[in-house]
Amino acid sequence: MRQNFAPLAAEHSNNLNLIRLIAALSVLVSHAWPITLGPGAVEPLEALTGFSLGALSVFTFFAISGFLISASFERSDGLWTYLRARAARIYPGLIVSIALVTLGLGPIFSTLPVPSYFAASETWQAFFGNSSLLRLHYHLPGVFEDTPYKTVQGSLWTLPVEMRLYVVVALLGLLGMFRRPVLLALTCGLGLLVVSFSGSLEFRGAHALRSLWYPGLPFFLGMAMYLARNRLPASSIIAFALVLVSVLCAHGPLGYVTMALAVSYAVLYLAGRESGPLRLWNQVGDYSYGTYIYAFPVQGMVIALWGGMSPVENIAISAPITLGLAVLSWHWVERPAMRAIRRRGQVKPQISTPSASSGHLSTGP
Template identity: 40%
Template sequence: MSLSSSPTLRQCLDGRRNNLDFIRFVAAVGVIFSHSFPLGQGLGTFDPLEIFSHRQSTVGHLSVAVFLIISGLLIAQSQERSPSMAGYLWARALRIFPGLAVMLLASTFLLGPVLTELPLAVYFQSPETYLYLLRNFTLYQSQWGLPGVFHGNVYPDVVNGSLWTLKYEVGFYLLVAGLGLAGLMRRWVALAGWVAAALVPFVPLVGPRLNLWPELYLYFGGGLALYLLRDRVRMNRWVALGCTGVLVLTAWLGGFRYAVGSCGAYLVMYLAFLPSRLSGFARYGDFSYGVYIYAFPVQQLVVMRMGGRVAWWVDAAVSLPVIVGLAALSWHLVEKRALRLKHSPPALLVRLLPGRARPAEGAAPHAQL
């Protein structure tokens, strides 16, 4: 298929079938696979990508990048199609916080009391017990441990190490909201932001203070830029093959993270819109978020029950069905029910943000969510 005859990304997005749900689920399982090495066997145990890439990335880190690439595309689309900025922000909050709240409550008041090595009175009197809930729900400051929980594991004192990414995800939601309100959802802004994210880590004093924001924006911004360029970007197998080659070479030679934010973003979109039977993968529910937020504590629990150290593949194999089961419950009992409220944002939010966000570049004139 020639490049000129290949469908544009817009044409792919206008279709009803895609593999995005399957790719997100695979990415969530990739995090489980990657975490099983340090959680089961301790720090200094590397997953295959970490070895091949000379520690540029892990399978888990690459999986987070895939999540953010897809998020960049879908969040830009959500902002464009939302009837108001209040509606956009309310829908995003409902996607993250109800499921997170239930998981944190279960960890703090069910998992913690059962597994702590401390007397229950000490556990419940410790400020760290309640700060774990508050800090991780507000995303203000991550707290990894609960008092006396998983202390004997080979990866000790960490209940849920996956939650660190959520503040970045929410931060990017707010960034898109700000760009929409300012009328800056434009191709040149997205491309300039991506270049700035690539360069700013090399700026003395400034780069180190920004922590992971620039790197993670390479991935989120890659998806965002592709969405804004959707009329011009064509989904072509030869381009996808070339992107695969670039990813393999940079994993071996260096520059892998920049390649993931550019070539990787293209490859994810190409795979997302390949015709396949996987397009109906989420007909039973969208379990990827639940898998992501429940995986770490379940994996730690499996390691604990097996003596504090276990082979990586045992941890992954035993944990996975439990995690998927919890994710299914989270979707059907919490997340799906919360999302039914997305078309009714609170009155206070509507009063604070009464207007419609300015449409993104290339937006359809009457797009509706």
């Protein structure tokens, strides 16, 4: 019997948690080059293919998110249920992380005296702006001033984009677009084209609109794969062919489109593929979001503590610390928050606990 993507939308048993963790660790690896060598540093994969390991992680996270969030909307009892579930997944872990970094790490590593650090308006703008995702601040007063890369919260940029795409899903769903896949595809395609050509236009909300372009394509590809899950074949041959085409086109004008398509299809294919003992990872937890939100400040902290080092050394020291924080975040913050929502009977069981899509577009904000 020909395999399709329907089982991925119907079963709890899949490889999504493991794939997302690998993607989150890939972001950490990708960031090690600019964090240790400075903003102009280019990681080896990007020099070879034109796409950094972090950029491929963007495609991975957003393709998975497009698939799962579309399913989440269809399974929700209503708009409020859907929005509460999304907020419960993003904000509890984020707010704790921002508090630890801004109010804990910040005063320790700032060149300012502690009273001056807490008196600085930039400190509180960063705390409230980052924890709400309404206005991001990537730096903290005096923090990491003596390191090659002074940014403290360089990974946060994807989270407001993710939230905007949640709203887009809700709007498309409320308009009944999920029942009109052809019209939906045309609408999303036209929307992405408009966004891609809006670079020179300045108007209120222009930046928020343009931010949807790069992650938007893999997100909507994931959505399309969900809607076509019963008809779209899940094939290793198709996955290999798409990857081959993307490699051949990587440095050309179709590089982004072919790579986004290849990664989106291949990742969701691997997510549903039977993997034997690897499926046991689902019993451990989903540590991808915590890994993502803690990695950047931890990597900067490592440089601040031990001074100059190679990217490999930074990865070796930062990864265990980051994973430890991610484990605590999942078991003490993220999972309890989602369970609290479900206990109140406002959210149906999910096909898989959707992680916040996180990733990396460039070496910094």
